[in-house]
Amino acid sequence: LIERVKMPEMNAMKRVCYQDREVNLGLDVQSAVREAQRCMDCVNPTCMEGCPVSINIPKFIKNIERGEFLEAAKTLKETSALPAVCGRVCPQEKQCEANCFYTLKLKKTPVAIGYLERFAADYERESGQASIPETAPKNGIKVAAIGSGPASLAFAGDMIKLGYDVTVFEALHEIGGVLKYGIPEFRLPNKIVDVELDNLEKMGVRFERNFIVGRTASFDDLKAEGYQAFFVASGAGLPRFMNIPGENYNGILSSNEYLTRVNLMNAADDSFDTPVLKGKNVAVVGGGNTAMDSVRTAKRLGADRAMIIYRRSREEMPARVEEIHHAEEEGIEFINLTNPIEYFSDENGRVKSMKVQRMELAEADASGRRRPVVIEGSEYEIPVDVVVVAIGVSPNPLVPSELPQLKVSRWGTIDVDSETMQSSMPELFAGGDIVRGGATVILAMGDGRRAAAGMHQYLSEQNAALANAGQANTSQAKN
Amino acid sequence: MNEIINVESFSENVVKLVVKAPRIARSRKPGHFIILRIDEKGERIPLTIAAADEKAGTITLVAQKVGVTSKRLCEMKPGDSILDLVGPLGKATHIEKVGTVLACGGGVGVAPLLPIVEGFKKAGNRVVTILAARSKDLIILEDEIRKWSDEVIVMTDDGSHGRKGLVTAGAEEVIKREKVDECVAIGPAVMMKFTSLLTQKYNIPTQASLNAIMVDGTGMCGACRVSVGGQTKFTCVDGPEFDAEKIDFDELILRLGGYKAEEKEAFERFMQTVTI
Ligand SMILES: Cc1cc2nc3c(=O)[nH]c(=O)nc-3n(C[C@H](O)[C@H](O)[C@H](O)COP(=O)(O)OP(=O)(O)OC[C@H]3O[C@@H](n4cnc5c(N)ncnc54)[C@H](O)[C@@H]3O)c2cc1C
Ligand SMILES: Cc1cc2nc3c(=O)[nH]c(=O)nc-3n(C[C@H](O)[C@H](O)[C@H](O)COP(=O)(O)OP(=O)(O)OC[C@H]3O[C@@H](n4cnc5c(N)ncnc54)[C@H](O)[C@@H]3O)c2cc1C
Ligand code: SF4
Ligand code: SF4
Ligand code: FES
Numbered sequence: 001l002i003e004r005v006k007m008p009e010m011n012a013m014k015r016v017c018y019q020d021r022e023v024n025l026g027l028d029v030q031s032a033v034r035e036a037q038r039c040m041d042c043v044n045p046t047c048m049e050g051c052p053v054s055i056n057i058p059k060f061i062k063n064i065e066r067g068e069f070l071e072a073a074k075t076l077k078e079t080s081a082l083p084a085v086c087g088r089v090c091p092q093e094k095q096c097e098a099n100c101f102y103t104l105k106l107k108k109t110p111v112a113i114g115y116l117e118r119f120a121a122d123y124e125r126e127s128g129q130a131s132i133p134e135t136a137p138k139n140g141i142k143v144a145a146i147g148s149g150p151a152s153l154a155f156a157g158d159m160i161k162l163g164y165d166v167t168v169f170e171a172l173h174e175i176g177g178v179l180k181y182g183i184p185e186f187r188l189p190n191k192i193v194d195v196e197l198d199n200l201e202k203m204g205v206r207f208e209r210n211f212i213v214g215r216t217a218s219f220d221d222l223k224a225e226g227y228q229a230f231f232v233a234s235g236a237g238l239p240r241f242m243n244i245p246g247e248n249y250n251g252i253l254s255s256n257e258y259l260t261r262v263n264l265m266n267a268a269d270d271s272f273d274t275p276v277l278k279g280k281n282v283a284v285v286g287g288g289n290t291a292m293d294s295v296r297t298a299k300r301l302g303a304d305r306a307m308i309i310y311r312r313s314r315e316e317m318p319a320r321v322e323e324i325h326h327a328e329e330e331g332i333e334f335i336n337l338t339n340p341i342e343y344f345s346d347e348n349g350r351v352k353s354m355k356v357q358r359m360e361l362a363e364a365d366a367s368g369r370r371r372p373v374v375i376e377g378s379e380y381e382i383p384v385d386v387v388v389v390a391i392g393v394s395p396n397p398l399v400p401s402e403l404p405q406l407k408v409s410r411w412g413t414i415d416v417d418s419e420t421m422q423s424s425m426p427e428l429f430a431g432g433d434i435v436r437g438g439a440t441v442i443l444a445m446g447d448g449r450r451a452a453a454g455m456h457q458y459l460s461e462q463n464a465a466l467a468n469a470g471q472a473n474t475s476q477a478k479n
Numbered sequence: 480m481n482e483i484i485n486v487e488s489f490s491e492n493v494v495k496l497v498v499k500a501p502r503i504a505r506s507r508k509p510g511h512f513i514i515l516r517i518d519e520k521g522e523r524i525p526l527t528i529a530a531a532d533e534k535a536g537t538i539t540l541v542a543q544k545v546g547v548t549s550k551r552l553c554e555m556k557p558g559d560s561i562l563d564l565v566g567p568l569g570k571a572t573h574i575e576k577v578g579t580v581l582a583c584g585g586g587v588g589v590a591p592l593l594p595i596v597e598g599f600k601k602a603g604n605r606v607v608t609i610l611a612a613r614s615k616d617l618i619i620l621e622d623e624i625r626k627w628s629d630e631v632i633v634m635t636d637d638g639s640h641g642r643k644g645l646v647t648a649g650a651e652e653v654i655k656r657e658k659v660d661e662c663v664a665i666g667p668a669v670m671m672k673f674t675s676l677l678t679q680k681y682n683i684p685t686q687a688s689l690n691a692i693m694v695d696g697t698g699m700c701g702a703c704r705v706s707v708g709g710q711t712k713f714t715c716v717d718g719p720e721f722d723a724e725k726i727d728f729d730e731l732i733l734r735l736g737g738y739k740a741e742e743k744e745a746f747e748r749f750m751q752t753v754t755i
Contacts, residue, residue: 215567216502274522
């Protein structure tokens with residue numbers, strides 16, 4: 001039996017010196033083909049059930065095995081708008097690879113579906129032979145996407161192919177949403193996202209940066225300009241804090257602020273004006289992808305101690321397994337089963353230490369998760385000069401607050417029909433994190449595609465009805 | 480994009496810029512601000528929309544030189560353009576007819592105060608405005624403020640223009656003289672803190688407009704958080720104006736110094752590139 005391929009990586013001691021060098025180097029042709037041979041082309045490919053967009057996994061992998069790499073990329077693109085991104089950032093171990101025959105039946109390491117997906121997409125991009133998909137003749141109908149994260153990009157790609165006139169509005173000065181301002185270069189290089197953006201632009205998608213829908217112009221303004229329907233994918237951008245004493249001291253910031261300064265504003269590069277705090281003892285609170293990205297960024301900015309403070313244990317960490325593993329290799333300290341309760345500052349209001357409390361895991365509750373409970377009397381202090389709070393985000397309230405008639409849940413997510421992604425306002429569709437709360441890139445993309453299909457059907461019916469009414473009118477006029 | 484139409488300098492350190500931004504000119508209200516980034520390598524900084532001309536499609540910004548970005552803004556010329564400009568941001572000022580409004584502006588805080596003074600006047604209030612600064616050449620927009628105020632009192636620390644003394648001296652005089660129904664204070668954090676302490680003594684509801692450090696301005700980063708009534712608020716989306724009585728000014732003052740060392744370094748780097 002062939003062993004699962006190992007991803008070549010940049011050496012840990014070397015890579016922590018670079019904020020902008022990708023850790024995973026990608027498979028070469030030989031190892032990709034060999035890994036592809038492991039796939040047994042199952043009659044009932046359970047892996048596909050694990051993929052939220054049901055990529056035809058055996059088909060693309062067998063293309064790789066035959067050396068038809070461009071065909072493999074084409075197969076991926078039938079269902080995924082951003083395979084080079086998903087191959088890198090999907091939590092494969094919980095999705096496709098968790099449902100591979102090897103995992104389920106053979107109790108062996110699964111086929112490296114994610115690595116192969118990345119391989120095929122990178123191969124196509126680097127070959128310079130990426131095909132620009134054909135688009136239907138223009139139908140002249142204007143639609144808008146709000147936000148430029150993965151949900152909107154997937155939506156825009158599908159709508160432009162159907163012949164619509166698509167504009168993507170983005171509040172920030174860069175297109176890409178979390179792919180640009182959140183996920184660091186060492187995990188997802190911007191140039192990979194930029195290629196996809198270029199393709200969309202070539203297909204005719206328009207991008208309006210520095211434009212906040214609801215503020216720069218209202219929905220009514222845009223309707224007056226001819227937009228017939230909207231796809232809201234404004235993300236879950238609102239950072240949560242713990243509301244514990246001292247949390248507003250200098251040096252304590254949200255992961256969004258920390259990562260935005262470094263990724264969007266290039267603060268780590270001295271030739272850019274935006275500053276970032278470079279701590280010696282940096283604590284990152286949380287255990288998700290955002291926490292891992294922050295703590296590894298801190299290490300790269302020169303921290304002596306870069307620590308994760310997480311209230312559960314490693315097993316419960318929501319971050320991708322690979323990121324936790326990379327963080328360990330890079331010398332990140334994991335202080336698990338520990339929770340901050342208070343911060344202390346120096347005379348200038350700069351944080352100097354955090355008081356934490358040890359936790360233990362109680363029996364699993366109804367949700368099946370083991371609940372962390374406080375160990376009384378276990379408090380102690382950790383010296384810190386930068387703290388990054390990465391305990392989660394809430395839905396961005398900008399759009400719902402502009403539309404009082406829009407139905408939202410009590411968590412502030414937009415309510416939609418799960419098939420068509422249509423909201424309580426018929427001309428308004430929504431998807432991605434604004435509908436799901438914090439989720440994943442692939443789920444956001446899937447939503448974008450479903451919304452495109454839903455909106456296309458809605459607009460076709462609307463415009464057909466209009467045309468009929470128009471015909472009825474003209475025939476009446478004749479009589 | 481975002482072309483600079485007109486530049487006027489009020490003093491060596493304060494400049495007024497008229498910038499083309501038709502959409503923002505149409506949708507802005509008093510109290511709103513924008514965030515701009517001069518070029519690829521620039522920082523995003525917030526500036527209040529001091530005025531707007533919907534027909535010409537322009538907005539007016541007033542910037543005071545304090546660091547790299549504001550210094551570069553002060554050196555811009557008509558025909559130059561600003562790479563990124565987004566807005567209008569923040570909540571608009573709540574303006575209604577209350578009777579007599581006391582408006583206090585310190586230094587460059589007079590810029591954001593101007594549209595608010597105009598708004599209150601147009602809503603039918605009596606408006607008394609106090610303009611305060613260290614010295615004569617730091618008093619800005621005096622004519623524009625006079626246009627919308629029933630009375631203007633100028634206070635300077637050194638007595639070089641108007642009367643000698645702090646903003647609070649002028650304010651207390653008005654409060655003792657006539658019934659004031661509402662107060663608005665905009666300026667350096669210390670100035671707003673003491674104005675607020677004064678008006679609290681007389682039970683006058685007071686709004687202060689906070690100049691927290693910001694990055695995105697859309698509620699995404701939390702850099703701009705302040706404590707108001709014991710709760711954490713984001714200045715960019717929940718403010719910038721808050722009930723002054725409830726603001727933790729001491730925390731704000733500390734937070735404004737949060738990046739001092741880094742900003743100083745950036746400024747020195749910038750000055751080096753300029754002299755070469
Ligand atoms: C640091 C970090 C690491 C992550 N790592 C992973 C990972 O490894 N794997 C994974 O699958 N997922 C990961 N995620 C989650 C994933 O990135 C998100 O689920 C996904 O990006 C959501 O996409 P979206 O299209 O809904 O919106 P977003 O990507 O959040 O984009 C929304 C955009 O809308 C803009 N916007 C908001 N309001 C307006 C408005 N009114 N007008 C105009 N524009 C507006 C915002 O500025 C933003 O750019 C990570 C998230 C973070 C923060
Ligand atoms: C809602 C809002 C509206 C504003 N309106 C105006 C305006 O109309 N005109 C104007 O001149 N300024 C205004 N400001 C302040 C302005 O944004 C800052 O002066 C600017 O960000 C400084 O950037 P810089 O790069 O020039 O200086 P930096 O190099 O970033 O900072 C230089 C020094 O200024 C201090 N500083 C940094 N940020 C701020 C800040 N936000 N407020 C006060 N001090 C700061 C720091 O202590 C630092 O030492 C406003 C701020 C806010 C939040
Ligand atoms: S998109 Fe994600 S879940 Fe689907 S096959 Fe690719 S890596 Fe697996
Ligand atoms: S389940 Fe595994 S082995 Fe079977 S087709 Fe899918 S990837 Fe290949
Ligand atoms: S400036 Fe980022 S949340 Fe206010």
